[in-house]
Amino acid sequence: MKASFPNLGYDTYALKTFIEDLGAEVILAPPTSRRTIELGAMHSPELICMPYKITLGNMLEALELGADTLFMAAGARKCRFGYYHYLHERALRSLGKKCRFIPITQYSPLEFVFKMMPDIFGVSPLRVVRAVAKLLTKSRLTQEFRQYLNRKRATDFDGAEKVKPKALAVIERAHTLGQIEAARGEVRRMFGVLGTVPVRGQSPGTEPQIRLGLVGEIYFMIEQFASQEIEKELGKMGAEVVFERSLYRHIRHLLFSDPAFVRSGRLAHRYLEESPGGEAIRTVGEAVYFRQQGLDGIVHIFPFTCMPENIALEALQKLSEETGIPVLSLSFDEHTSRTGLLTRLEAFVDLVKRRKLGRRLHRN
Amino acid sequence: MKVGVPRALLYYRYGRFWEEFLTGLGAEVVFSRRTDKVLLQNGLGHVSSEVCLPIKIMAGHLEELAGQVDVIFLPRLMWLEDKLYACPKMIGIVDIARMMLASAAPVGQRDGRVRLVAPKVQGSLWLPHFRAGMELCHDPVRVVRALARARRFLPAHDRVPDFPTGEKRVALIGHFYNIEDDFISRPMVDTFTGHGYRICTKDELPGSVLRSRQGFARKIRWVYERELYNAFRFLVDKVSGVCVIVSMGCGPDSLVAEFMREEAQQRDVPFLQLVVDEHTGTAGIVTRVEAFLELAERRRARASACRLKIGGQGKAA
Numbered sequence: 001m002k003a004s005f006p007n008l009g010y011d012t013y014a015l016k017t018f019i020e021d022l023g024a025e026v027i028l029a030p031p032t033s034r035r036t037i038e039l040g041a042m043h044s045p046e047l048i049c050m051p052y053k054i055t056l057g058n059m060l061e062a063l064e065l066g067a068d069t070l071f072m073a074a075g076a077r078k079c080r081f082g083y084y085h086y087l088h089e090r091a092l093r094s095l096g097k098k099c100r101f102i103p104i105t106q107y108s109p110l111e112f113v114f115k116m117m118p119d120i121f122g123v124s125p126l127r128v129v130r131a132v133a134k135l136l137t138k139s140r141l142t143q144e145f146r147q148y149l150n151r152k153r154a155t156d157f158d159g160a161e162k163v164k165p166k167a168l169a170v171i172e173r174a175h176t177l178g179q180i181e182a183a184r185g186e187v188r189r190m191f192g193v194l195g196t197v198p199v200r201g202q203s204p205g206t207e208p209q210i211r212l213g214l215v216g217e218i219y220f221m222i223e224q225f226a227s228q229e230i231e232k233e234l235g236k237m238g239a240e241v242v243f244e245r246s247l248y249r250h251i252r253h254l255l256f257s258d259p260a261f262v263r264s265g266r267l268a269h270r271y272l273e274e275s276p277g278g279e280a281i282r283t284v285g286e287a288v289y290f291r292q293q294g295l296d297g298i299v300h301i302f303p304f305t306c307m308p309e310n311i312a313l314e315a316l317q318k319l320s321e322e323t324g325i326p327v328l329s330l331s332f333d334e335h336t337s338r339t340g341l342l343t344r345l346e347a348f349v350d351l352v353k354r355r356k357l358g359r360r361l362h363r364n
Numbered sequence: 365m366k367v368g369v370p371r372a373l374l375y376y377r378y379g380r381f382w383e384e385f386l387t388g389l390g391a392e393v394v395f396s397r398r399t400d401k402v403l404l405q406n407g408l409g410h411v412s413s414e415v416c417l418p419i420k421i422m423a424g425h426l427e428e429l430a431g432q433v434d435v436i437f438l439p440r441l442m443w444l445e446d447k448l449y450a451c452p453k454m455i456g457i458v459d460i461a462r463m464m465l466a467s468a469a470p471v472g473q474r475d476g477r478v479r480l481v482a483p484k485v486q487g488s489l490w491l492p493h494f495r496a497g498m499e500l501c502h503d504p505v506r507v508v509r510a511l512a513r514a515r516r517f518l519p520a521h522d523r524v525p526d527f528p529t530g531e532k533r534v535a536l537i538g539h540f541y542n543i544e545d546d547f548i549s550r551p552m553v554d555t556f557t558g559h560g561y562r563i564c565t566k567d568e569l570p571g572s573v574l575r576s577r578q579g580f581a582r583k584i585r586w587v588y589e590r591e592l593y594n595a596f597r598f599l600v601d602k603v604s605g606v607c608v609i610v611s612m613g614c615g616p617d618s619l620v621a622e623f624m625r626e627e628a629q630q631r632d633v634p635f636l637q638l639v640v641d642e643h644t645g646t647a648g649i650v651t652r653v654e655a656f657l658e659l660a661e662r663r664r665a666r667a668s669a670c671r672l673k674i675g676g677q678g679k680a681a
Contacts, residue, residue, distance in 0.1 A: 047610070047618035047639070078449045078586075080615045086583065087619065090626070271463065274440065274484065276456035277449070305414055307615040311456030313412045318463045331414060 001121075002027050004067035006055035009222045010146060011247040013172045014138040019071070020175075021131035022121040029062035032225040036061055037334045043091045050303035050333050051219040052084055054226055056091060063097055074103040078277025079308055106254055132251075137180050139248040141171060144184065146231075146246070148191035153235025154208030160235065163190050208240035210352050213290030215283045215316075216301035217309050220332065221245040227301045227332060228341055234299070237349040242295060244286050245279075263289065271315035278308030284315045287327070291319070297326040297352040304333035326352055367391040367481075367500070368433035370425035371398060373418055373454065374441060376544040380517040385493065386437060388510025389501040394433050396425040399547035403428060404642055410464050417548065417611040417641050418541050419453050419460075426461050435479045435500065436465065439493075441587075442486045445575075448587035451616050458482045489518075521570045527602045534561045534660065535599040537592055537624070538609030539617075542640070543567070549609065551646040552638065555653040556607075564603060566595030573598050580623060589616045596624045605634040605660035607653070612641035634660045 003024040005015060016026045030036070032054060040057025059070050072088055075081030085103035092101060102120060104112075117128040145167055152160035167187045174183035212234060220227045221243060231241045244260060252258035264285025271288075275281045287298045300316055302309035313329050320327040328348045330341065367386050369375060375382075375395070386393045397403065399421050407424025429436055440458040441450040449455075458480070465478050481499055483492035490511065497507030527533065534556055536543060543549045543565055556563050566574060574591040581597070584590040600606060606628050610617040621637055628635035636656040638649060 045618055045622040047612070047614075048622075049615070049618075078452050078455070080619055082585065083583075083619050086580075087622065272456070272459045273462075274442065274455055274459070276452035276459075278452060280452070280456070305613040305615060305618075307452035308456070310412055310415050310613075311452060311459065313414075314456075314460045314463060317412075329412070 001025065001069050002067050003069045003071060004029055004059070004062035004065075005071040006058035007032050007223060007225075008219075008247065009224045010142040010168065010171070011139050011222055013168075014135055014142055014247065017138055017175060018131050018135040021134060022117060022123055022127065024069070024121060027062060027065050027067040029058040029067075030065070032058060032223070041334050043095060045087070047305065048087070049080060049306055050226065051081070051217075051223075052087065053334060054223070055084070056088060059088065059092070060095075060097075063092075063099055067099065069100040069102065071102050071104055074105045076107055076277070078275075081278070109255055134177060134180070136248065136251055137177060138171075138174065139246065139251060141174070141180055141184050141187070143246040143248045145171060145187050146243070148187065148193055150231055150235060150241045150243075151208065152191055153232065154211075154238055154240035157236050160191075161232075166190060209238045210296040210349070210356055211240045211242055212297045212299050212349075212352065213287060213293075213295045214241050214243040214299050214301065215245070215286045215290070216279075216299075217283075217303060217306055218245050218250060218279055220301045220303065222247055226303075227330075228336065228338060230299065230301060230330075230341075230345070233342060233345055234349065237346060239349050239352070241299075242290065242293075244289075245282065260286075267292075268315070271318055272311065276308050276311045278306070280308035280312035280315075283309060283312040284319070287316055287319060291323055291325045295325075296356050297328070297348065299348070300327060300329040302329075302331055304331045304336075306331070326355065365391050365435065365500070366394050366433040367435045367437050368394045368396065368429035368478075369437050370422060370429055371396045372422040372425045372545070373457070373541045374439065376541045377519055378439075381514050381519075382437065384514035384517050385497070385510050386500075388513050389497055389506060391435075391500060394429065396428045399424070399545050401547075404547070408642065411460060414613055415453060416613040418539070418545075419457055420642060421545065421547070422457055423460070423464065426464060430465055430478050433478065435481055436461070437481050437496070439483045439485055439496070442484055444485070444587045445487060447487075448585060448590060450588070451586055451614075453615075519567070521568060522572075524570055524573070525564070525568050532559075532561045532664075533564055533603040534657075535564045535596070535603040535606045536609065537566065537596050537599075537606060539588055539592070539611075539614075540565075540567050542609050542611060548611075548640055551649045552607065552609065552653055555650050556657070559654075559657050561657070564599050566591055569595055569598060584620065586616045586620075589620045592617075593620055593624065596627075600628060600631060600633055603633070604664050605636065605656060607636045607638065607656065610637060610639050612639050632663075634663060 001024040003019050004027045007029050008015060012028060016028060019026050036057035037054055039060050040053035044053045044056060055072065072085050074085045089101045113128045114125050118125055149160055149164060167190050170183045170186050174180040234241050249258055249260060253261050264282045267288040268281045268285035271284050272281055290298060298316065300313065316327045316329065369382055383393050403424040404421055406427050407420045410423040410427060411420055438458055438461055441454055443449045462480050465480055481496050483496035485492050493511060494507055497510060498504065501507060553563060574594050576594050581590050581593050584593055608621050608624060610621050625635055634656060
């Protein structure tokens with residue numbers, strides 16, 4: 001079996017290790033590019049949201065490289081994500097692609113471990129549990145890597161970009177649990193982080209000017225290409241991007257062990273009494289949390305016409321109105337212009353910086 | 365007590381029911397005026413530009429009501445039977461309304477805020493409506509009586525309409541809140557009827573058809589999308605063309621319309637997808653509908669020519 005799956009930002013490597021652990025050969029889709037999006041959009045319904053187009057493009061490109069089995073996550077009821085795989089499968093069939101298409105339904109860990117994975121790969125549930133444990137460890141490592149990277153970008157952008165490929169190579173190489181732990185130490189060393197708990201403000205020069213909270217739709221939070229590498233651009237402008245959503249957190253959530261999920265629900269309740277599906281509750285909850293943590297602004301990213309996030313957008317506007325925290329909501333599709341995006345980001349970062357500086361001056 | 369009901373979204377299905385129910389509670393029921401350009405423009409200011417047209421219209425209606433009434437009655441439909449969910453925006457509109465009303469209390473009324481009564485419908489209508497009724501009039505007997513009286517106004521069709529042969533028919537597939545809102549659907553409806561077509565919509569079909577779980581419909585977990593799809597399946601071989609109205613930014617429709625398009629193509633039925641938003645001009649719609657009708661006309665002519673050739677044994681309409 002030559003398995004492949006749509007890219008998922010830095011977590012692609014974690015998923016690769018996971019499938020390899022289950023005994024399949026993995027062919028990674030080429031890094032997402034303009035071509036991926038164009039390929040995907042060409043075979044997609046006009047009005048569907050962007051993650052569909054990118055993931056379809058990823059799959060088509062993976063098939064070109066010789067993959068014969070495709071994995072795709074499938075979501076729940078209220079959001080369009082739950083229907084992606086029907087359309088994906090149809091699109092692949094109508095293009096005459098011969099491959100096995102396997103939608104992985106989430107939200108049922110027991111079925112996943114005891115039925116779905118053993119059936120597909122012919123392995124014992126124990127092996128699946130081990131693989132999941134490793135997936136958790138590795139995705140936690142990528143999450144940590146992203147945090148360090150974002151922090152370093154804000155103060156030393158060139159240095160951070162130089163370390164990034166090296167650190168990614170280290171992460172990619174780590175296969176066993178021991179190696180992953182070793183890689184964690186290595187990554188920390190590379191980014192100059194001391195101790196187990198990252199310490200803020202170790203020396204005066206390392207404190208970023210402003211800190212922005214990134215919230216939004218999970219695919220956009222994880223896959224950097226989709227949001228046109230917004231974390232990188234904000235880092236370049238001297239803002240540290242703080243995020244909470246990641247593959248690690250998501251898996252924890254699926255295993256019913258993510259305390260942040262409960263917290264988000266509690267904090268968001270003031271704005272959204274019922275979940276409109278997708279991740280709206282988390283988006284709002286995290287934004288409220290970030291404000292409580294004293295972050296300077298919120299950046300909200302989501303695909304164009306995303307239903308739950310549009311509801312979240314209204315709640316974030318309300319949050320901004322009530323508390324005065326600046327919120328920038330950005331929706332993306334394949335036509336989003338980079339220049340336009342950069343201008344908006346620059347203006348926003350400028351505004352946040354001025355506000356912060358002004359407040360400091362006022363206090364003195 | 366004045367209770368306002370916005371004339372948008374679910375009003376088009378449960379409006380009569382709510383009117384009777386609220387009147388039974390002793391409230392004075394105020395409906396917002398019919399959708400028009402001004403109302404829509406007012407609504408645009410309250411919601412993001414990306415939400416779909418019906419939500420923008422709803423925002424306009426809410427704004428209009430906010431100045432006139434004491435209570436706004438806006439049930440939140442979570443899911444109906446079989447755990448079929450409403451779309452995220454329909455669930456979220458209540459929260460949007462709450463935030464809107466809190467911040468945009470009209471001038472001169474800042475002290476007396478408009479109260480929002482939003483019973484949460486999960487599966488059954490009765491319990492949430494009973495609770496909402498208690499919130500409004502505190503008299504359980506009266507609430508139950510009002511509900512019992514309002515009951516017959518619930519939409520119920522149990523008869524399959526006739527489809528006589530030789531009649532020109534077209535299926536207009538779209539959400540009831542789009543089709544029954546004249547502001548959105550007037551140009552299409554007028555063009556179709558002007559050309560002598562009978563319009564078949566999903567709302568004249570019996571529930572047994574709409575709620576069917578045959579085929580792909582079983583996998584659709586949005587309550588109104590399943591109805592749309594079932595209506596499409598039911599009507600597709602009884603009409604000479606299918607016209608689907610999708611509001612720009614409607615997530616569920618963007619998916620389900622795609623499945624319908626594919627199926628219509630397979631069956632060689634003319635298919636027109638009209639995407640509407642607040643910028644849609646009447647002229648553009650009329651042109652497209654006319655072109656579509658011409659196509660349907662030609663197909664009909666061709667089909668009847670074929671039928672004559674093989675001795676009148678064509679596909680029965």
